[in-house]
Amino acid sequence: MSLLRYDKTKFPIQNNHAHYDEIFERMEELEAKGEILIHRITKEHKPVEVYTRTGRIKTVPTNKLWHHKSCGQCGNIPGYPASIFWFMNKFGYDYLNEPHQTSCTAWNYHGSGTSNPVALAAVWLRNMHQAWKTGYYPLIHCGTSFGSYKETREQLIMNKELRDAVRPILKKLGRLGPNGELVIPQEVVHYSEWTHANRYKIRELYEKEGKPKGIDVSNVRVAIHNACHVWKMIADDYVYDPEIYGGQRPAASTAVVKELGAIVADYYTWYDCCGFGFRHILTEREFTRSFAINRKLKVIYEDAKADVIVTHDTGCTTTFEKNQWIGKAHDMYYPVAVMSDVMFSALACGAHPYKIVQLYWNCSSYEPLLEKMGITNWKELRKEWEDTVKYINELDKAGKHDELQEFFKTYDLYEPYSRTSDGKPRASATADKVLFRS
Secondary structure, three states, X not given: OOOOXXXXXXXXXXXXXXXXXXXXXXHHHHHHOOOEEEEOOOHHHOOEEEEEOOOOEEEEOOOOEEEEOOHHHHHHOOHHHHHHHHHHHHHOOOEEOOOOOOOOOHHHHHOOOOOOHHHHHHHHHHHHHHHHHHOOEEEEOOHHHHHHHHHHHHHHHHOHHHXXXXXXXXXXXXXXXXXXXXXXXXXXXXXXXXXXXXXHHHHHHHHHHHHHHOOOOOOOEEEEOOOHHHHOOOOXXXXXXXXXXXXXXXXXXXXXXXXHOOEEOOOOOOOOOOOOOOOHHHHOHHHHHHHHHHHHHHHHHHOOOOOEEEEOOHHHHHHHHHHHHHHHOOOOOOOOEEEEHHHHHHHHOOOOOOOOOOHHHOOOOOHHHHHHHOOOOHHHHHHHHHHHHHHHHHHHXXXXXXXXXXXXXXXXXXXXXXXXXXXXXXXXXXXXXXXXXX
């Protein structure tokens, strides 16, 4: 089946054979010539079809996924990946929590630092080869990686000079296909697209497990912030849906919030960057702060009167959170809870606010949101988590590492075990590694 498909459904901004469509036609031509090997999405990935901005049908794999994580996500907001894994465990999906480095190095690119197109392309191809080698399909957590990888794919497919430049590098790394091909995935998929594809299953889980716990999000006002790196970089390749703003705005995070029954609070600066953006976070910090506080937080707090800003990128979440406290120091304090779509969804479905969603890392004022959602026992849950941390520290200080390992095997965290589709625990590549000995 061809990689490029439309159907007969009239999409609001349908544009058959848009500029970006040529990428998919060229990919098949290059595969036929033996230049590239397309890592294809198959039935075992349990694909779900969605629309992109031009009406093209994008295939989103939901099962047997390889997790390309985020430098900032794992360091600043660990509840972000934990919530994704929690949902995958709940749905019985198979996945591989890659234990090795998966940085895209685009951070240097945006900062005009050390990187260049050949280096970026080589890093991307190395990571995609790693996913292909494991037999799992890549799922990109980070918005910056997602945008950079989409750009890199276009450059690689359209530019023979770049392909010729990276091939010797990949050969030296042992990262070519069996016949010397560059390994390129059929689709570059962001986790928010995975969340969008699973929005009906998330709603079912909310009805089955969230509501029975007294959780109700029907009175929660949610301001959606779409990340520039996710939907403005290669704009034709992101999820849109006729049911969401008539197909005129990115659909992913809005769709899952609507499925949960929360109130989507529109606001006039929805299009604006959070301030994190491309390179100004590294070179013009005051520009970032001005944008975050005046163009976004103030409007969302005063006009939209939102209880929470829902994001889908690490940089946006961190920028909104940190600039609340910077604004407070200058009498410009607009307190709004900030979390990703998957974190908010996990809370609605009954995930532990601290053990899974790990809100103790968040610095925005999330407690009023928990109260409004009906999670009124959050103080007890926090005490439960703090006692657990204390117990872990005691075992670690006492050198009881074997007991610690056993504790983590039975503890309801996403690490170090993933689940297979039959629901049984499966040891990951990190399962037998000692966690606390240095």
